[in-house]
Amino acid sequence: MRGALRFAPLLLLFGIAAAEAQAPPQPLPQPLPEIDLIRVRKAARIMELYADGRLVHVIEHIQLGDEPVGPKRFEGDERTPEGRYTIDWANPQSAYHLSFHISYPSAADRAYAAAHGRSAGGMIMIHGQPNSWTEGRVPGDWTDGCIAVSDEEIEALWEAVADGTPIEIVP
Numbered sequence: 001m002r003g004a005l006r007f008a009p010l011l012l013l014f015g016i017a018a019a020e021a022q023a024p025p026q027p028l029p030q031p032l033p034e035i036d037l038i039r040v041r042k043a044a045r046i047m048e049l050y051a052d053g054r055l056v057h058v059i060e061h062i063q064l065g066d067e068p069v070g071p072k073r074f075e076g077d078e079r080t081p082e083g084r085y086t087i088d089w090a091n092p093q094s095a096y097h098l099s100f101h102i103s104y105p106s107a108a109d110r111a112y113a114a115a116h117g118r119s120a121g122g123m124i125m126i127h128g129q130p131n132s133w134t135e136g137r138v139p140g141d142w143t144d145g146c147i148a149v150s151d152e153e154i155e156a157l158w159e160a161v162a163d164g165t166p167i168e169i170v171p
Helices: 005-018 107-115 151-160
Strands: 037-041 046-051 054-060 083-091 099-102 125-127 166-170
Touching: 125 151
Parallel strands: 037 166
Antiparallel strands: 037 046, 046 054, 083 099, 083 166, 099 125
16 A cells, blocks of 8 residues: 555556456445454455345455465565454544554464564555545555455445454455
8 A cells, every 4th residue: 555656647547458347336235234244255356244144245346455366474465365354443544535454464474474584564454445546446456455445335334344343354
């Protein structure tokens, strides 16, 4: 995320040509029930939302880190983590229209990185689009390892996701 805004004009220039045509997103139920599990399926680019153990909504066309294949291992690898984490705090003053912090890195993530003489990184979020972006969505995968959704979707999540909500991120 730190460097993405610097390259926003280039992302727009090159990303529009390479962006796949996307179907319009599913309308969000109003309001979402209290979400008790978030499951992210990276390869499918979807976020599944569960309440009382039942799938209640699917957010399609999520955006991931610039290197979306494989688990996050090190700071700066631009990968989105894989594993079980929790939403541990929210940021209403985010540079990305609202954001939720994911509890990455776990003890195992830190140990793996340390064994390789590296930092695991951190500050992995679910967030909306950059506040400075006014054209809908930034095209393609563009974060430094976070999970980006539309501004409308992050607003719905804001009302339905509490601190402590588990999040499972799978390949």
